[in-house]
Amino acid sequence: MLVCIVAIFYxxxxxxxxxxxxxxxxxxxxxxxxxxxxxxxxxxxxxxxxREQIIAENIYNPVRMRGATPPVVxxxxxxxxxxxxxxxxxxxxxxxxxxxxxxxxSTNVLLPDKWESMTHWTQTWPMPEEIVPFHDYIVEVxxxxxxxxxxxxxxxxxxxxxxxxxxxxxxxxxxxxxxYMNKEDxxxxxxxxxxxxxHQQDSLHEIYxxxxxxxxxxGDFQKVYKNIFE
Numbered sequence: 001m002l003v004c005i006v007a008i009f010y011x012x013x014x015x016x017x018x019x020x021x022x023x024x025x026x027x028x029x030x031x032x033x034x035x036x037x038x039x040x041x042x043x044x045x046x047x048x049x050x051r052e053q054i055i056a057e058n059i060y061n062p063v064r065m066r067g068a069t070p071p072v073v074x075x076x077x078x079x080x081x082x083x084x085x086x087x088x089x090x091x092x093x094x095x096x097x098x099x100x101x102x103x104x105x106s107t108n109v110l111l112p113d114k115w116e117s118m119t120h121w122t123q124t125w126p127m128p129e130e131i132v133p134f135h136d137y138i139v140e141v142x143x144x145x146x147x148x149x150x151x152x153x154x155x156x157x158x159x160x161x162x163x164x165x166x167x168x169x170x171x172x173x174x175x176x177x178x179x180y181m182n183k184e185d186x187x188x189x190x191x192x193x194x195x196x197x198x199h200q201q202d203s204l205h206e207i208y209x210x211x212x213x214x215x216x217x218x219g220d221f222q223k224v225y226k227n228i229f230e
Contacts, residue, residue, distance in 0.1 A: 041093070048092075054111040071099030
């Protein structure tokens with residue numbers, strides 16, 4: 001049984017979409033995004049070389065990352081590449097700890113610097129002399145809900161909305177929105193639960209990445225995938 005150690009959660013949709021039969025009497029998984037439900041964040045690049053390069057915000061000068069604080073404390077993500085896992089169909093899955101809002105077509109700018117060179121969330125870079133149009137380096141940005149994956153695979157069918165286990169599996173990770181920049185910012189009484197929860201979500205992320213990998217291999221990717229910016 002899954003046990004949640006962190007007691008405070010973001011709200012989740014109390015009435016997630018139900019699956020409905022299609023005209024061929026097969027089960028289709030809803031791909032609409034219920035508010036406050038966690039999902040895998042996917043990107044397909046025009047060329048995989050672009051996954052190496054930092055994608056930042058061009059509304060600032062100098063350029064910087066989107067958001068005043070990182071989704072988790074910066075020590076857990078800086079110096080790493082958000083895109084570590086590639087699906088057989090060419091989509092890359094972002095590490096959940098990078099969040100799902102740092103890609104935004106109208107304000108993104110592709111930098112020549114590599115992700116691994118990033119040292120701080122608040123780091124800044126000069127505006128590139130040549131701005132690469134968004135769709136010259138990214139084909140599509142999409143998402144796959146954990147709930148949709150489990151529904152398609154008939155897993156966790158007894159997990160009900162509003163329960164602790166539901167929030168643990170499908171709710172937005174509690175560390176989102178904390179506003180912590182560094183490890184030393186975390187209050188002492190929260191540190192154990194904070195990093196325990198991060199570890200648990202790391203494990204869940206790996207589980208759902210593998211499930212999506214299997215779904216993609218079996219040809220069912222489009223049953224769970226949603227194009228975010230279509």
